Amino acid sequence: MFEAKGIRSGYSGVTVIRDVDLSVEREVFAVLGANGAGKTTLLATLARLIPLMGGEIWFNGRDVTKLRPWETAALGLAYVPQEKGIFADLTVLENLQVGAMIGTRSREERVDEIIELFPDLGELRTQMAGTLSGGESRMLACGRALMQDPKILLLDEPTAGLSPIYVDVFFEKIREIHKTRDVTIVLAEQNAAKALEIADRVMVLNLGEASEVLDAAELTTEKLKEGYRI
Ligand SMILES: Nc1ncnc2c1ncn2[C@@H]1O[C@H](COP(=O)(O)OP(=O)(O)OP(=O)(O)O)[C@@H](O)[C@H]1O
Ligand SMILES: [Mg+2]
Known part of the structure; x- marks a missing residue:
């Protein structure tokens, strides 16, 4: 449904996202990673707000690599930034x-x-x-x-800084949005435990490099640590 192949991006010549491949189906797909891992940069790149240094992005069988953000929005991609x-x-x-x-x-x-x-x-x-x-x-x-x-919703740490009660409510809402509105969700999240409660599959970013994509249900602590490289 949504596919990124070997994408590279960053800021004024500094590469942050390094050859990331991503293939998202109708699911809740979580992108985990520590502070500065590149989650925000990846989502902003997927929303076409940051120029690509390399790679391709495909959405519903269409090459959207060269499209502007409002054009991908019109095709059904919605983006909620980390702030504002x-x-x-x-x-x-x-x-x-x-x-x-x-x-x-x-x-x-x-x-x-x-x-x-x-x-x-x-x-x-x-x-x-x-x-x-x-x-x-x-x-x-x-x-x-x-x-x-939207057909796909990119959510960048939607519960950062919220009180625990709001966090729980919000995560339930995300699952509900996916189920009842048939919206594919890509969720950038630091809170691995909460993300795993609602995600179908997860990927861990580490200094802009992606781990293999793992099934949330089969994810072990060892595998998660491997992704985080701890
Ligand atoms: N506008 C910018 N200009 C230059 N470098 C930036 C810019 N925004 C982010 N970076 C750098 O890119 C790297 C990845 O940052 P990014 O915001 O994508 O991480 P993140 O995983 O979203 O972190 P957090 O969990 O803290 O939100 C960091 O090293 C950061 O300093
Ligand atoms: Mg971020």
């Missing part, structure tokens, strides 16, 4: 409505669905997004991305 991802000076409802610029289904119908998924957003619909708490902003960023009716 919302418009601070728009209300919660307006933020959701921005997401509906992509897709053809009625905007109201989609807003209702997102509020059903994240009821807190309904209560907050008239509040300015810049005044939301950390957890509420993460929900809004995710809701805005889902307004695009």
